[in-house]
Amino acid sequence: MRQSQLFTKTRKEAPADEVSKNAQLLLRAGYIYKNMAGAYSFLPLGLRVIEKINAIIREEMNAIGGQEVHMPSLQEPTLWKKSDRWDDDKVDVWFKSNLRAGGEVGFAWTHEEVITELMRQYISSYKDLPLYPYQIQTKFRNETRAKSGIMRTREFWMKDLYSFSATEEEHNKFYEAAALAYKRIFDRIGIGDKTYRTFASGGAFTKFSHEFQTLCEAGEDIVYVNEVKGIAVNEEVLAEADLSELGITKEELEKRKSIEVGNIFSLGTKFSEALGLMYKDENGEEKPVIMGSYGIGPARAMGTVVELLSDEKGIVWPEAVAPFKVHLVGLNGDDDEVRDYTDGIYLAMKERGVEVLYDDRDARAGEKFADSDLLGIPYRVVVSRKTKEEGKFEVVTRATGEVRHLTEEELYADFDNDENT
Amino acid sequence: MRQSQLFTKTRKEAPADEVSKNAQLLLRAGYIYKNMAGAYSFLPLGLRVIEKINAIIREEMNAIGGQEVHMPSLQEPTLWKKSDRWDDDKVDVWFKSNLRAGGEVGFAWTHEEVITELMRQYISSYKDLPLYPYQIQTKFRNETRAKSGIMRTREFWMKDLYSFSATEEEHNKFYEAAALAYKRIFDRIGIGDKTYRTFASGGAFTKFSHEFQTLCEAGEDIVYVNEVKGIAVNEEVLAEADLSELGITKEELEKRKSIEVGNIFSLGTKFSEALGLMYKDENGEEKPVIMGSYGIGPARAMGTVVELLSDEKGIVWPEAVAPFKVHLVGLNGDDDEVRDYTDGIYLAMKERGVEVLYDDRDARAGEKFADSDLLGIPYRVVVSRKTKEEGKFEVVTRATGEVRHLTEEELYADFDNDENT
Numbered sequence: 153m154r155q156s157q158l159f160t161k162t163r164k165e166a167p168a169d170e171v172s173k174n175a176q177l178l179l180r181a182g183y184i185y186k187n188m189a190g191a192y193s194f195l196p197l198g199l200r201v202i203e204k205i206n207a208i209i210r211e212e213m214n215a216i217g218g219q220e221v222h223m224p225s226l227q228e229p230t231l232w233k234k235s236d237r238w239d240d241d242k243v244d245v246w247f248k249s250n251l252r253a254g255g256e257v258g259f260a261w262t263h264e265e266v267i268t269e270l271m272r273q274y275i276s277s278y279k280d281l282p283l284y285p286y287q288i289q290t291k292f293r294n295e296t297r298a299k300s301g302i303m304r305t306r307e308f309w310m311k312d313l314y315s316f317s318a319t320e321e322e323h324n325k326f327y328e329a330a331a332l333a334y335k336r337i338f339d340r341i342g343i344g345d346k347t348y349r350t351f352a353s354g355g356a357f358t359k360f361s362h363e364f365q366t367l368c369e370a371g372e373d374i375v376y377v378n379e380v381k382g383i384a385v386n387e388e389v390l391a392e393a394d395l396s397e398l399g400i401t402k403e404e405l406e407k408r409k410s411i412e413v414g415n416i417f418s419l420g421t422k423f424s425e426a427l428g429l430m431y432k433d434e435n436g437e438e439k440p441v442i443m444g445s446y447g448i449g450p451a452r453a454m455g456t457v458v459e460l461l462s463d464e465k466g467i468v469w470p471e472a473v474a475p476f477k478v479h480l481v482g483l484n485g486d487d488d489e490v491r492d493y494t495d496g497i498y499l500a501m502k503e504r505g506v507e508v509l510y511d512d513r514d515a516r517a518g519e520k521f522a523d524s525d526l527l528g529i530p531y532r533v534v535v536s537r538k539t540k541e542e543g544k545f546e547v548v549t550r551a552t553g554e555v556r557h558l559t560e561e562e563l564y565a566d567f568d569n570d571e572n573t
Numbered sequence: 574m575r576q577s578q579l580f581t582k583t584r585k586e587a588p589a590d591e592v593s594k595n596a597q598l599l600l601r602a603g604y605i606y607k608n609m610a611g612a613y614s615f616l617p618l619g620l621r622v623i624e625k626i627n628a629i630i631r632e633e634m635n636a637i638g639g640q641e642v643h644m645p646s647l648q649e650p651t652l653w654k655k656s657d658r659w660d661d662d663k664v665d666v667w668f669k670s671n672l673r674a675g676g677e678v679g680f681a682w683t684h685e686e687v688i689t690e691l692m693r694q695y696i697s698s699y700k701d702l703p704l705y706p707y708q709i710q711t712k713f714r715n716e717t718r719a720k721s722g723i724m725r726t727r728e729f730w731m732k733d734l735y736s737f738s739a740t741e742e743e744h745n746k747f748y749e750a751a752a753l754a755y756k757r758i759f760d761r762i763g764i765g766d767k768t769y770r771t772f773a774s775g776g777a778f779t780k781f782s783h784e785f786q787t788l789c790e791a792g793e794d795i796v797y798v799n800e801v802k803g804i805a806v807n808e809e810v811l812a813e814a815d816l817s818e819l820g821i822t823k824e825e826l827e828k829r830k831s832i833e834v835g836n837i838f839s840l841g842t843k844f845s846e847a848l849g850l851m852y853k854d855e856n857g858e859e860k861p862v863i864m865g866s867y868g869i870g871p872a873r874a875m876g877t878v879v880e881l882l883s884d885e886k887g888i889v890w891p892e893a894v895a896p897f898k899v900h901l902v903g904l905n906g907d908d909d910e911v912r913d914y915t916d917g918i919y920l921a922m923k924e925r926g927v928e929v930l931y932d933d934r935d936a937r938a939g940e941k942f943a944d945s946d947l948l949g950i951p952y953r954v955v956v957s958r959k960t961k962e963e964g965k966f967e968v969v970t971r972a973t974g975e976v977r978h979l980t981e982e983e984l985y986a987d988f989d990n991d992e993n994t
Binding site: 220307 | 578579580581582606608609610611612613614615616617620623638640641642643644645646647648649665668669670672673674678680687691692694695701704706711713715716717718719727728
C-alpha cells in the first residue's frame, strides 16, 4: 500500500488523557482512534494487525476441531434467568435496554447460555459429541473503569470457544489440547516467552482453572511465578491451595504484575443442567453434557504485544502480526528518475507477494525514519539516489537495529526465504 | 469438511413462527439459528456464506479506493446531539443504556457522526482528499417489527462506506464509481439481473439518491420499474419528481415488490458542517468537506439470494457465495473398500483446493440426496460401489438438474477449469 494514500497520519504526542503505553503508541502511530473511554476504532493499520491475530487464532482453533459460528449480542432475559445471571445484583457488567416492541434486552458480555440453548437443537446422543463451536465476536461489558488502553474496554472482540463433551475423560483431553493451542497462539504472536499457564481457582467442578498470564509491568493482575520451574499461580491459589500438589513452595514464587491474555475453564454441568442440555449415553441413560469455555481477546493480545515489544522510538511488531512485513522508504522522490526506480521496486515486491507499505510521501528523510520506527514494521528498506547508483539497498531490521546492504536479488531472496511470514 | 463432524443437522420442518422463505430454508438447512425475534446466529455453513459475500464486498470497495476500519457500537450522546440525531423523537431506532460510571450510551445504528468526527483528525487540506473509509460492522436498530427472516433484524452486519471529497465534481465521480461497484457486487453474488438502481428522493443536497432494489415477491418495498428500459423509481419519486427528466412516463412503469439490498446517498455538507469537518482549499479558504454514504447489508443480501434462488427442494446457491463448491455424497459407506475409495476422492479434491463438503454420514441415499438438495451446494458428486467399479462419477448441477458421468480425471479438470470460483 502507498502511504500517501493511507488516511492516517502519525502524531508526535499522544492525547494527555491516555496513560497506557499501548494506547499512546497505537494512537500516535495511527493504528487506533479513541471514541470514548473504553471504546476505540481500529484504523486501517490497526485492523490489519487484528486480522493477523484473528487468523492465527482461527487456524489454531480449527486445528483442534473448532467450528466457527457467530452469535448475536442482543439477549432476552429468559435464558439468563435460568442460570441466574440476569440480575444486576448477580452480574454487574450488563448493558441493558428496552425493545420498542416491549420487553427488556441485554447486550451479551459472554455466551455460555446462548450456545448451550443453541446446542440443545443439535445434541441428543453421545454420538453427537464432542463438539467445539467458537466465534470471534464483539462483547459488551459495563466496566466502571475503562483503563489500560485497548486492554480493558467496554466493547471488545473475544474469541470464545465452548466445548461439549460426554465424559470427563473426553473433556479433559480437549481441555489439554486447548491449553496447548493457546500456548501456540501466544508463541506465534510473539509473547510466548513471557506467558504462563497460571493456576487459578477452579470453581465447583475442578480444583483448578487456568489463566494465561503474560508478565508485564503494565498488567492489572498479580501472579506468583517461578520462571525457572515455569510455574505460576494467581493470588487465590496462593492463599488457598495446597501448593505441594504443584511441586512448589510459596518461597519459590515471585510476585509479578501480569496481563490475563486468555483463560480456559471447566464449566462442568452448570449450564447444561440449568438450561436442560442432555444427551443419551450408550445405555440410553440421560445425562447432562460436560462443558468448558476458552477465551482470548484479540485486541488485548495486540495491546500486550505493544506493551512488551516497543522501545523509546515506537512499536516493534513481530513479523506474524505486523501490518506489513516491509516498510519501503523512498527518498529523493523529487527526482523523477529515483521516484520511478523506487516505484518499480515497490511493484516488484507486490508482485512477489511481499506485504509492503511504501512511504512515497513528500517528506524529509528524518521524518520518514521517525515514522517508520514508530510504526514498527519489521524490515525497513531504504531506496534513494544512492541506491539507484550503487545497486545496494539498505535493509534495517527494526527489532535488532541490524543494518545490511543487499543487492536487488539478495533483497527478494531474503524476503522470499523467510519462514516467518 | 466432513459432514459427520459438522454440528448442524437438517430438519424437515421450519419452526411455525417463521414465515419468510429465507429463514425457513436457512433454518431447516442449519445455516442459521433464531435466538429471538430479530436476532439470529450464523452457524458454520451460514457464516461461510456471509464470509464469501463479505470478501466480494471488500474486493469491490478496495478496488475503488476503500480503506477498511472498524468503529465501535458504543456511543456517547455528544456527537449525535450536534447533528440532532440523539433524541428518540428524532430517531426512533436507538437502543440506549447507561454507563455504570455515569452517563447515557447508545448502540450505533449508523456511523456518519462517528466517522466525521474521526476524520477531523486526519483531514485539514484539499491534499488529504478524497478519502473512502469503510467497515463491515454490526449495527443495532430497535425495530418495532422484526420480520422477513434475516432481511430485517434488530442486529445486523452492515458494510458502510463514507466518502470525503473536496469538490462536487470529485464527489460525483466517486458516487458513480460506487454505483458501478455495487452493480458488480450484486452481479457477482447472483442477484444482478433482478436488481435495479432505483431513483429515490435525494434530500436537500441532490435531486436523487439511489437505492438498489431487487425485484422479489418477498420484498417489503415497492418500486415502479420498466424492465425493458432498465429504469426504476421508488414511490416518493413517482409521486413528486418530474419523470420526464428520467425519460420515462408513469404509464411505462410497473408496480413491483422489491428488497432494498443497498443504497448510496449524497450527504452534502450536512455532517461536516454540524461536526466541524473543514478543509483548506488551494487558496487557503476553509470549506466543509462533501460527504456521501454507501450501505449494503451482507445478511440481507444472503436472504435475498435465498428468496430468489431456491426451489421446492431447497436452496440453489450461486457458486460465488456457496458455502462449498462440491457436495461429495458417499454411498455404500458400510463397505470398507468403498468408504476408503471415497475418502481418497475427498482427500484428492481437498489437495487440489476444491472446496468440498463430504457427506460421510451413516445415512440412507434418499436422505443424503434430500439434504444435499436442501443445502444447495452447486455440484453434487456421488460416489458409490458402482462408481468404484465403473470409474464414472455422477455429477449433478443443482441449478439445472443436469446429470453428467465423468471419469476421475474429467472430474478434476472440470472443477479446476471453472472460472466461477
